[in-house]
Amino acid sequence: MDLRESLLQFMADISDWDRSNDAGLLAAARSLVKAANGEAAPLVVDPFAGGGSIPLEALRLGCDAFASDLNPVATLVERVLLEVLPRGKPGLAALVRNIGERTNQLALAATSEYYPQDPDGARPLTYLWARTVKCESPNCGAEIPLARSFVVATRSSRKRGVKFEIARPQRGPPRIRPLVVEPRSDLDIPGGTVSRAKATCLVCGSVLPPDQVRAQLRDQRGGAGVVFDAKGSRVGGAMLLAVVTSKTGSGIRNVRSPLDVDYSAVRAAQRSRRELEEELTGGRSSPFPDEPTPVGGGKGAGRGFAIRRYGMTTFSDLFSSRQLLAISTLLRLLHDESDKNPELTPLLAMVLSKCVDYWSANAVWANSGEFVAHTMSRNGIPIVWDFAEACPWADASGSFQGMVGWVARVIEEFPAKLKAGQVQLADASSPALPDASADVWFTDPPYYDAVPYADLSDFFYVWLKRLLPSEFLSRDPFDPTNPLTPKEREAIQDDARTVDGRKKDRRFFEDRLADAFSAGRRTLRDDGVGCVVFAHKTTEGWESLLSGMIRGGWRITSSWPIATERPGRLHAQEVAALATSIHLVCRPRPLDAPVGEWAEIARELPMRVKEWMGRLSREGVRGADLVFASIGPAMEVYSRYSRVVDAQDREIPLGGDPTASDPYLQGYLAKVWEVVGKLALEQVLGGDKGGPGSLEEDARLTALFLWTLQSSGNGATESRTPEDSDATDSDADEETATVNVTKGGYALVHDVARRFAQPLGIHLDAWEGRLIESDKGVVRLLSLEERARQLFGKEDVATFASSWDERVRKGGHQTTLFPDEVTVAPPGHRMLGRRSPKVLVRDTTDGHSTGIRRTTTLDRLHAAMLLQKAGASSALKTFLDEERKRGPELERLATALSALYPQGSEERRLVEALSLAFPKK
Secondary structure (H helix, E strand, O other), X not given: OOHHHHHHHHHHHHHOHHHOOOHHHHHHHHHHHHHHHOOOOOEEEEOOOOOOHHHHHHHHOOOXXXXXXXXXXXXXXXXXXXXXXXXXXXXXXXXXXXXXXXXXXXXXXXXXXXXXOXXXXXXXXXXXXEEEXXXXXXXXXXXXXXXXXXXXXXXXXXXXXXXXXXXXXXXXXXXXXXXXXXXXXXXHOOOOOEEOOEEEOOOOOOEEOHHHHHHHHHHOOOOOOEEXXXXXXXXXXOEEEEEEEEOOOOOOEEEEOOOHHHHHHHHHHHHHHHHHHHHOOOOOOOOOOOOEOOOOOOOOHHHHEOHHHHOOOEHHXXXXXXXXXXXXXXXXXXXXXXXXXXXXXXXXXXXXXXXXXXXXXXXXXXXXXOEEEOOOOOOOEOOOOEEEEEOOOOOOOOOXXXXXXXXXXXXXXXXOOXXXXXXXXXXXXXXXXXXXXXXXXXXXXXXXXXXXXXXXXXXHHHHHHHHOOOOHHHXXXXXXXXXXXXXXXXXXXXXXXXXXXXXXXXXXXXXXXXXXXXXXXXXXXXEEEEXXXXXXXXXXXHHHHHHHHHHOOEEEEEEXXXXXXXXXXXXXXXXXXXXXXXXXXXXXXXXOOOEEEHHHHHHHHHHHHHHHHHHXXXXXXXXXXXXXXXXXXXXXXXXXXXXEEOOOXXXXXXXXXXXXXXXXXXXXXXXXXXXXXXHHHHHHHOOXXXXXXXXXXXXXHHHHHHHHHEEOOOEEOOOOOHHHOOOOOOOHHHOOOOOOOOOOOXXXXXXXXXXXXXXXXOOHHHHEOOOEEEEOOEEEEOOHHHXXXXXXXXXXXXXXXXXHHHHHHOOOOOOOOOOOEEEOOOOOOOOOOOOOOOOOOEOOOOOOEOOEEEOOHHHHHHHHHHHHHHOOHHHHHHHHHHHHHHOOHHHHHHHHHHOOOXXXXXXXXXXXXXXXXXXXX
């Protein structure tokens, strides 16, 4: 093994999570850093530090680190990781556990009346609730519990669910009562009652439309509270579905139906909350978060916040009264502990944050594992119909002791002998460090509207500032009138907000990012190294990032795909996303950089990209990861110059109009996407003889589509819907824009499909409805079943094949299943004569619908796959015999697509079986 391979292996070893605290590896890494830099450790700067992972890794390797962020919640996390823990004294974890035990006992004693034991001594662990609305059918009026599912536990040994008894009194609407049962079959449990904000009545079956559901929940301020009458009887609001309990020391869980005592405890908590609020006089701040929730709606980052439409106008509305009392009790006790041990206050703040995450009315119950799942499972705060209320002082999922345990384990696993870093709340565009002071500028910047960081952090901030009133958390340093985290300077796209009369649109974000890159260039020494991490899945996002870097004075030298993204994250499940984060390595561009000639750059670009794509392909990098990882060498060719001009001295910009014919109008990146797309097709369809141009447009589109969807190390990835993922079934009509792929097929961001298709002569609009379907910025390849209706008409494939066989036996004139040209019926007319694909297509000359079209190789391949699936062996044999006479195109396309369809997919199974059925030569 040579030196380079040894170093790469060492990097892999020290990056292994299970070896992150290996003393030998850490000592070796620090020695290497010292050998390369001398006695003075290099300073690593991250101006978008977030949770602090980059500067923490720098400290682990023996570097100095400076972390900053505009967000106070992120800055607090950084302070804990980079300053508090490295300076922590021995026994810190044990001290935190002791404080946790003491606090738990005090809190339990203070709130015991709100969490009463069962008559048999069992203690509550979790309460399962559903928000409710009233059926508006004239003859009904029953309550509708809003729930994704009424299944409580799915394990074979202890299946439990909720069914409903329906009482029909002589006066008044029907009444429903939940009962926990052990179902003998799935039919014993009713299905969920809410989907996309539409509610279905369990009594009469009427459907309440979304507007009425929202209006009723607005009247309830979100519906997390229970409504009682003057006698203390529940008359509306949240409905308790089930209670999970356990006897102390037994380790056995039970799920029971709600009891009157459960509601009595909730009513007592509501009364205590009102009394506590009434005690406040003379301008004292509320113990409960009365700050406003995000406005949300529209385009941009704010679209993930639907809660205001349901009446949750303050953060208190996200919690039930009992949850508010539990958190305020914990706050009071942590204040006392903080006074005794002020150095532990940031750690206690971490415990508080985790409790808040699990103790809201937006926490959900995971019935497969029977645990409480936290609130922040996505980049937004949507409505959650049915929620789980953890008993905070129990020894169970979501409890205070569990949160203390998480923090204590972090302390115990923290790398030993780690020096402290420096943390500061700062704007990335206005760095706190002097010019030319950093050796490495390494950051993972925000991505347009992907994550509304400040709005999300407000969920924690409103509680943290009540624990840390004297810290930097107490106010916005840039706007004293703002009671929440800084928003105006935040570098994201959020069209719902304006700054100085200017909308925070994509141009605002791009300008802010460019300012940050310029500031980073000033902070870095001339011989320093920069690295920008990016995992955005659109070419537009990449163009803006690269534009900001070029404008900021950077020269991009290479790009490396590194597997840092969790495969199961929600966005990866909904639509094709990067399996890796691309690390763009860059250096300061000299002020006297020369001017580049376009002709020379255009010659060099394909060679550089082809070499890099080949190398990464051999290392298992695929699809979108390979596309964007090729940016580095492509940009190195361009960014080494102060500017690039053509023979007429016209500047070639980085981005431009990709539909233009002249390079100085198209922009450099249009050429990059063209080169990458052509090389990709050559890679999957063969060289010059069988290159991209030798197959029809639809085959090139399909091959390029599936190739781009491939995931590094795993082959192609099939798109999934939110219903297939671990996402909550929230107000799905207000989620981030994703295509509905419940019909099957494979989805790709429209921007990516368009940028690669355009320079390769592929017209997406020509294939709309025939091969693809576009919706909400996403393009989906139609499934085989959808294409069957086009290729064989209304009858199924087996019926078509059978009738075709019958006509041939009777001496019919048609002996070709799919002739080169087929007649297509005009709208409103019935087909006459031979059977043919019944789809109107666009003529390649003027784009208008005609009565004649030419069948393509992909049409015939899909038809053969469908015949294979239907078991139509006779028709398939005749068809393949015809194809052999026609030429090798269909077999070559089948071979190419067999390597592109996902492992285990039906398409791959069919096309591989088809390949074996081709007549032997």
